[in-house]
Amino acid sequence: MLQRSGHMNQTGTGFSELELALQMGSKQVDAVLERLLPPPGGLQCRVQDAMRYAIFAGGKRLRPFLLMQSACLFGVAPVQALRAAAAIEAVHTYSLVHDDLPCMDDDDLRRGRPTTHRAFDEATAVLAGDALLTIAFEIVADPDTHPSGEVRARLVAELARASGTLGMIGGQTIDIEAPSHAFGADEVILLQRLKTGALFEFCCVAGPILAEAGGEHEERLRAYARAFGLVFQITDDLLDVLSTAEKTGKAVGKDAKQGKATLVSLVGIEAARARAEDLAVQAAEIVAPYGAPANSLQALPKYLLTREA
Amino acid sequence: MLQRSGHMNQTGTGFSELELALQMGSKQVDAVLERLLPPPGGLQCRVQDAMRYAIFAGGKRLRPFLLMQSACLFGVAPVQALRAAAAIEAVHTYSLVHDDLPCMDDDDLRRGRPTTHRAFDEATAVLAGDALLTIAFEIVADPDTHPSGEVRARLVAELARASGTLGMIGGQTIDIEAPSHAFGADEVILLQRLKTGALFEFCCVAGPILAEAGGEHEERLRAYARAFGLVFQITDDLLDVLSTAEKTGKAVGKDAKQGKATLVSLVGIEAARARAEDLAVQAAEIVAPYGAPANSLQALPKYLLTREA
Numbered sequence: 001m002l003q004r005s006g007h008m009n010q011t012g013t014g015f016s017e018l019e020l021a022l023q024m025g026s027k028q029v030d031a032v033l034e035r036l037l038p039p040p041g042g043l044q045c046r047v048q049d050a051m052r053y054a055i056f057a058g059g060k061r062l063r064p065f066l067l068m069q070s071a072c073l074f075g076v077a078p079v080q081a082l083r084a085a086a087a088i089e090a091v092h093t094y095s096l097v098h099d100d101l102p103c104m105d106d107d108d109l110r111r112g113r114p115t116t117h118r119a120f121d122e123a124t125a126v127l128a129g130d131a132l133l134t135i136a137f138e139i140v141a142d143p144d145t146h147p148s149g150e151v152r153a154r155l156v157a158e159l160a161r162a163s164g165t166l167g168m169i170g171g172q173t174i175d176i177e178a179p180s181h182a183f184g185a186d187e188v189i190l191l192q193r194l195k196t197g198a199l200f201e202f203c204c205v206a207g208p209i210l211a212e213a214g215g216e217h218e219e220r221l222r223a224y225a226r227a228f229g230l231v232f233q234i235t236d237d238l239l240d241v242l243s244t245a246e247k248t249g250k251a252v253g254k255d256a257k258q259g260k261a262t263l264v265s266l267v268g269i270e271a272a273r274a275r276a277e278d279l280a281v282q283a284a285e286i287v288a289p290y291g292a293p294a295n296s297l298q299a300l301p302k303y304l305l306t307r308e309a
Numbered sequence: 310m311l312q313r314s315g316h317m318n319q320t321g322t323g324f325s326e327l328e329l330a331l332q333m334g335s336k337q338v339d340a341v342l343e344r345l346l347p348p349p350g351g352l353q354c355r356v357q358d359a360m361r362y363a364i365f366a367g368g369k370r371l372r373p374f375l376l377m378q379s380a381c382l383f384g385v386a387p388v389q390a391l392r393a394a395a396a397i398e399a400v401h402t403y404s405l406v407h408d409d410l411p412c413m414d415d416d417d418l419r420r421g422r423p424t425t426h427r428a429f430d431e432a433t434a435v436l437a438g439d440a441l442l443t444i445a446f447e448i449v450a451d452p453d454t455h456p457s458g459e460v461r462a463r464l465v466a467e468l469a470r471a472s473g474t475l476g477m478i479g480g481q482t483i484d485i486e487a488p489s490h491a492f493g494a495d496e497v498i499l500l501q502r503l504k505t506g507a508l509f510e511f512c513c514v515a516g517p518i519l520a521e522a523g524g525e526h527e528e529r530l531r532a533y534a535r536a537f538g539l540v541f542q543i544t545d546d547l548l549d550v551l552s553t554a555e556k557t558g559k560a561v562g563k564d565a566k567q568g569k570a571t572l573v574s575l576v577g578i579e580a581a582r583a584r585a586e587d588l589a590v591q592a593a594e595i596v597a598p599y600g601a602p603a604n605s606l607q608a609l610p611k612y613l614l615t616r617e618a
Contacts, residue, residue: 038473038474038475044474044475044478044479044482044483046482046486047474047478047479047482048474051474094439098435098436098439101432101435103430103431103432103435104432104435121412122412123410123412123413123485124482126407126410126412126413126435127407127478127481127482129439130407130438130439130442130478131473131474131478133439133442133443134442134469134472134473134478135469135473135474137446137465137466137468137469138465138466138469138470138473140465141450141462141463141465141466141469143462148458149457149458149459149461149462149463150458150459151458152458152462152465153450153458153461153462153465154450154458156446156447156449156450156461156462156465157446157447157450157451159446160443160444160446160447160450161447163443164347164440164443164444164447165347165353165356165357165360165440165444166347166353169353169356169436169440169443170353170356172436173353173355173356173433173436174353176432177355
C-alpha cells in the first residue's frame with residue numbers, strides 16, 4: 001500500500017519525502033526484528049520459522065513508523081524507539097495470524113501469500129501468534145529499551161491494555177459477533193477504536209512515554225492517534241468496497257458479504273471520504289505545534305487518503 | 310488432585326498442614342483473580358466470560374502456591390506476591406485453553422468440564438487465551454505489584470522468557486511434533502523443562518526477584534524449581550498411565566496412544582517413581598537452609614508423589 005514506485009511519485013502524489021521515510025523506517029525495523037526474533041533452527045524451529053514467515057511478509061510497518069515519528073518529536077534515541085517499534089509490529093502480526101485462523105476470519109491469503117496456518121498448520125499458527133505476543137513484552141521489558149524500569153513497566157502496561165479486552169482483543173470479540181448486530185455509527189467507531197485504534201494509540205503515546213515528556217504530551221498524541229485511526233479505518237473500508245484483491249493482496253468485499261456495518265456502509269462512500277478528509281486535517285493540526293519534526297505525522301493521514309491498496 | 314477430604318487426612322497422609330495451606334492459597338489467589346479479571350458484561354462479554362470460565366474451573370493453583378511460598382521465604386508482602394501469582398495462573402490457564410483446541414490436543418474435557426472451545430466456540434477460546442496471556446503482563450507491570458519499576462520490568466521479562474519459544478511455547482512446539490521423533494531421556498527432560506518447568510521456574514524465582522534478594526537466592530530457587538518440575542512431570546506421567554479419567558477429570562492414557570515418549574515409558578514405572586522420590590528429597594534439601602518458612606516447599610514435592618488425580 002505505502003510503497004509506491006518512483007514513477008508514481010513523479011506523477012505528483014506530493015508524498016515522495018514521506019514515502020522515502022516510510023521505506024527507510026521499514027528497513028530499520030526489519031533489521032531490528034531480524035536481530036530480536038529467535039533464530040531459525042533448533043528443536044522449536046517450526047514455530048520460530050512461522051513467526052518469521054508471518055512478520056517478514058512485506059508489511060507496511062505503519063505502526064512502527066508512527067511510533068518512530070512519535071519518538072522523534074521528543075528526541076528519543078532511535079535504538080530505544082526501534083525496539084518498541086519492533087514490539088508493536090510483533091503484536092500486530094500476532095493479531096493478524098490469529099485473526100486469519102479458520103475459526104476466525106478463515107483467510108487463505110495475506111499480503112498475497114498463504115496465511116500462516118496455510119503455509120504451516122493451524123497449531124503452529126496459534127503458537128506462533130502466542131509467541132509473537134509474548135516476545136513483544138520481552139522486548140519492551142528488556143533494559144535495552146530504556147534505562148528506567150519505570151518507563152519499561154509503563155510501556156508494558158500500556159501495550160497490554162491496548163492489546164487486551166479493553167483494546168484490540170475486545171474489538172475483535174465485538175467484530176466476530178458484529179454481523180448479528182445492527183450497529184450504528186457510534187458503535188462502529190467504538191469497534192474501530194478498540195480493534196485497530198488502540199494499537200495506534202500505543203504507537204503514538206510511546207514517544208512521550210519513552211521521553212518521560214509528561215501527561216500533556218501523551219494526551220495530545222492520543223488525540224492525534226484517535227483521528228489517525230479513524231482515517232485509517234475509513235480508507236480501509238473504502239478499499240474493501242472499491243479495490244481489488246489483486247491490488248490489496250487479500251480478499252475484498254468481505255464486510256458487505258458478512259453483513260458488517262462500516263462507516264462507509266452507514267453513511268455512503270462520499271460522506272465517509274469527506275469525514276476522513278476532515279479528520280486528516282484535524283490530526284495534522286493536533287501535532288502542528290511540534291513544528292518540523294512533526295512533518296511526517298502531519299502528512300501521513302493525508303497520504304492514507306490516497307491509498308490504492 | 311491436591312484437595313483431599315478431611316477423612317483422607319485423618320487416615321494419615323501426613324500432609325494435612327500442607328493441604329490446608331494449599332486450600333487457603335487457592336482461595337486467596339481466586340479472590341485476587343476475581344478482582345483483576347475484566348468484569349462480566351459489556352460488548353466484549355463473551356471473551357470475558359470465557360476467560361472466567363477457563364480460570365475458575367477448580368484448578369489446583371499449584372503455580373500460585375509455589376510463587377507465594379517462594380515469596381514467603383523472603384518476607385515479600387502477600388498483596389504483591391498474590392498479584393504475581395494471579396498473573397502466572399492467567400498464563401497457565403491461557404496455555405491450557407490453547408493446548409485444548411481442536412488443532413492442538415483436541416480435548417473435550419478439562420477438570421471434568423467441557424473445555425473452553427466446547428463451552429463457547431473456537432474463536433472465543435483463541436481470544437480468551439490471548440487475553441489471559443495479555444492481562445498477565447498488565448497485572449505484573451502495574452505499580453501495585455511492586456513499587457520499583459525495575460522489579461516489575463524484570464518480572465515481565467522473566468515471565469515472557471518462561472512463556473516463550475525458549476520456555477513453554479517452545480516445549481509445546483516440540484511436544485506436538487514429538488510422536489514423530491524417537492526421543493531419549495535427555496530430550497524428554499528438556500521437553501518437560503520447557504513445557505511445564507519454565508513456568509515453575511518463574512514461580513520460584515519470583516520470590517527473590519520481588520524481594521530484590523540477589524542472584525544467589527535466585528539460583529537456589531531455580532534449582533529447586535528444576536527438581537520440583539521433574540517430580541511434577543513424572544507423577545503426571547504416572548497418573549496418565551495408572552489413573553482413570555474419573556479421578557483426573559481429563560482423558561488418560563493419551564501419551565501411550567499418541568506414541569509419546571515419557572520418562573515413565575522410557576525407564577518403566579518403578580524406576581521413574583524412584584527417580585521422582587530422589588528428586589523430591591533433593592528439592593527439599595535445596596530449600597532447607599531457609600528453615601521453617603520453607604516447610605511447604607519441602608513438603609510439596611513429596612506430597613506430589615501421593616497424587617491420585
